[in-house]
Amino acid sequence: MSDHGQAVYTASKDFIAAAHVDAAAYDRMYAASVADPEAFWAEQGKRIDWITPYTLVKNTDFTLGQVSIKWFEDGVLNVAANCVDRHLATRANQTAIIWEPDHPATPARHITYAQLHDGVCRMANVLKAQGVKKGDRVVMYLPMIPEAAFAMLACARIGAIHSIVFAGFSPDALANRINDSAAKVVITADFAPRGGKKTGLKANTDAALLHCSDRVKCLVVKHTGDQTTWIDGRDIDLKAEMAAASADCPAEPMGAEDPLFILYTSGSTGKPKGVVHTSGGYLVYAAMTHQITFDYQEGDVFWCTADVGWVTGHSYIIYGPLANGATTVMFEGVPTFPDASRFWQVCDKHKVTQFYTAPTAIRSLMGMGKEWVEKCDLSSLRLLGSVGEPINPEAWHWYNETVGKGRCPIVDTFWQTETGGHLITPLPGAIPQKPGSATKPFFGVKPIVLDPATAQIQQATETDGVLCIADSWPGQMRTLWGDHARFEEAYFSQYPGYYFTGDGCRRDADGYYWITGRVDDVINVSGHRMGTAEVESALVAHAQVAEAAVVGYPHDIKGQGIYAYVTLMNGVEPTDALRKELEGWVRTEIGPIAKPDLIQWAPGLPKTRSGKIMRRILRKIAENDFGALGDTSTLADPSVVDDLIANRMNRG
Numbered sequence: 001m002s003d004h005g006q007a008v009y010t011a012s013k014d015f016i017a018a019a020h021v022d023a024a025a026y027d028r029m030y031a032a033s034v035a036d037p038e039a040f041w042a043e044q045g046k047r048i049d050w051i052t053p054y055t056l057v058k059n060t061d062f063t064l065g066q067v068s069i070k071w072f073e074d075g076v077l078n079v080a081a082n083c084v085d086r087h088l089a090t091r092a093n094q095t096a097i098i099w100e101p102d103h104p105a106t107p108a109r110h111i112t113y114a115q116l117h118d119g120v121c122r123m124a125n126v127l128k129a130q131g132v133k134k135g136d137r138v139v140m141y142l143p144m145i146p147e148a149a150f151a152m153l154a155c156a157r158i159g160a161i162h163s164i165v166f167a168g169f170s171p172d173a174l175a176n177r178i179n180d181s182a183a184k185v186v187i188t189a190d191f192a193p194r195g196g197k198k199t200g201l202k203a204n205t206d207a208a209l210l211h212c213s214d215r216v217k218c219l220v221v222k223h224t225g226d227q228t229t230w231i232d233g234r235d236i237d238l239k240a241e242m243a244a245a246s247a248d249c250p251a252e253p254m255g256a257e258d259p260l261f262i263l264y265t266s267g268s269t270g271k272p273k274g275v276v277h278t279s280g281g282y283l284v285y286a287a288m289t290h291q292i293t294f295d296y297q298e299g300d301v302f303w304c305t306a307d308v309g310w311v312t313g314h315s316y317i318i319y320g321p322l323a324n325g326a327t328t329v330m331f332e333g334v335p336t337f338p339d340a341s342r343f344w345q346v347c348d349k350h351k352v353t354q355f356y357t358a359p360t361a362i363r364s365l366m367g368m369g370k371e372w373v374e375k376c377d378l379s380s381l382r383l384l385g386s387v388g389e390p391i392n393p394e395a396w397h398w399y400n401e402t403v404g405k406g407r408c409p410i411v412d413t414f415w416q417t418e419t420g421g422h423l424i425t426p427l428p429g430a431i432p433q434k435p436g437s438a439t440k441p442f443f444g445v446k447p448i449v450l451d452p453a454t455a456q457i458q459q460a461t462e463t464d465g466v467l468c469i470a471d472s473w474p475g476q477m478r479t480l481w482g483d484h485a486r487f488e489e490a491y492f493s494q495y496p497g498y499y500f501t502g503d504g505c506r507r508d509a510d511g512y513y514w515i516t517g518r519v520d521d522v523i524n525v526s527g528h529r530m531g532t533a534e535v536e537s538a539l540v541a542h543a544q545v546a547e548a549a550v551v552g553y554p555h556d557i558k559g560q561g562i563y564a565y566v567t568l569m570n571g572v573e574p575t576d577a578l579r580k581e582l583e584g585w586v587r588t589e590i591g592p593i594a595k596p597d598l599i600q601w602a603p604g605l606p607k608t609r610s611g612k613i614m615r616r617i618l619r620k621i622a623e624n625d626f627g628a629l630g631d632t633s634t635l636a637d638p639s640v641v642d643d644l645i646a647n648r649m650n651r652g
């Protein structure tokens, strides 16, 4: 990130005048939110409807050994009723979801709040008929289709806990998540059309279910209608059952701290972690951040391009927008199909007002030239958003000028699966933007920067270090599914007393935060989080691999690419065919998003005398920056480093 200059961009006078929050309001509200969080959130909690109002607001403790996070704990609500039913009186015929299919020739669907209510209730009744009850887990493995929204809200309606598995994950990854959460039901579709190709989700689910309990039922959305295998007694035609089900289903009263969903995400060690979000605090935070960060106004058409398989899709396609009675766009396709103007055509077609995407998409479209943007009418846009990784200034400027025509504020939103909603982000009418900086904390968020070695809080305004958060906010995750000890260990043990984000950051003289990326063994590939340990364990599961070490390296489009050092079993020939085989192997074990970009054959890996792999060195070589490897004297065999440098794969 070279542009640490002081170029500052402010929204237009008109934008600021109409915005929910201007600079003075931000200062006043932020100060109030951290001075008296109880009072602040007691007020904000009223954004949503409660069956029984809360009297308790905040009950949180970050002390290692007794970490406990509760918000609005005696309140009772139903999340689906908040996202659907409460809008019926005023906006039954307003579009809740605009569904834009993979192929532009397929008609879009406009689903009103009344139709959403119908779909959600019917699906909830189908789930109930399959024996799904409050607290049961339902895994979803779906394309970006309206049924995904129905299914999420149907679970919320009956108090079941959904766990969405991104449709790009492999059968093995799906099976692990079904088993870890002991799900009763998996909801899938026949095929997922994406970019003109079809992924056989039902076939993948069949493969996954071979590794799961026989009792798991499989509800199948016949989406494309293509032929699939069918197991009577286990597989259920979801659309047919919905058509026959009652469109009336009472919403289950839920405690604010009852789990709403589990979402598995990658960590620095071990298997993926089941992040648990609960009902009340999560919804308040998703709704508030959606309204304030994106300056959502009545009549806006909001489009977040994420997949519902990621947290961004949960909070900013479904829960935040629908809690606010918004119109939200759900897009099945990809930015480059049928051609590189697809995003902009969809903005033009549906008169999108807020557009929220990832820097990797911007970089890849930027490379295809601005003519793809210029042939579309983007005059409806009033705000742009970015999420998932730091946005490099070059991409920021292209986004600002070519897409936003210099008149749309850009909100660079820093947050995580664990945080439920935005943590650090410009508020468009309040905080001037600096390209590449997520700027300032959202209400109630207290960022602190620590020295990574001493764990001392850096008091100076201008500083750098690791980013922690000093106190809880309502959208924070509550635990890891079935493993509270691991939750404490992963997030509260390294810097006791604080929530550790895993990210490094710099704070500039204006108090702006610049996220510099993960400081743990998590890499960020095209905005997708990937634990290097997961890729390593997939590689070593191959019979011909003795050892593997995986690191990230800078990649022009993806942000980071996956670089794997692989040591083969004695006597195995390193061939191109084997390299291809290993790539395919990782695709099957985890999914296409985990496929290594570069595989280097490593006769040996740099290890300390106690056998620990020195990743710092591997990262440097992968970055093609081997001039300053630092101290290699503690290596058991320093000569392996010379070999790795000589045969390095990234020479760019």
Ligand code: WTA
Pocket: 265, 310, 311, 312, 386, 387, 388, 389, 390, 391, 412, 413, 414, 415, 416, 417, 418, 438, 501, 502, 503, 515, 517, 518, 524, 527, 528, 529
């Ligand atoms: C990174 C996605 C810089 C960060 C919502 C974080 C970002 C991880 C930004 C979480 C941003 C996300 N600027 N880095 N605006 N947004 N990140 O859980 O490293 O998929 O820890 O959540 O993405 O990824 P996750």
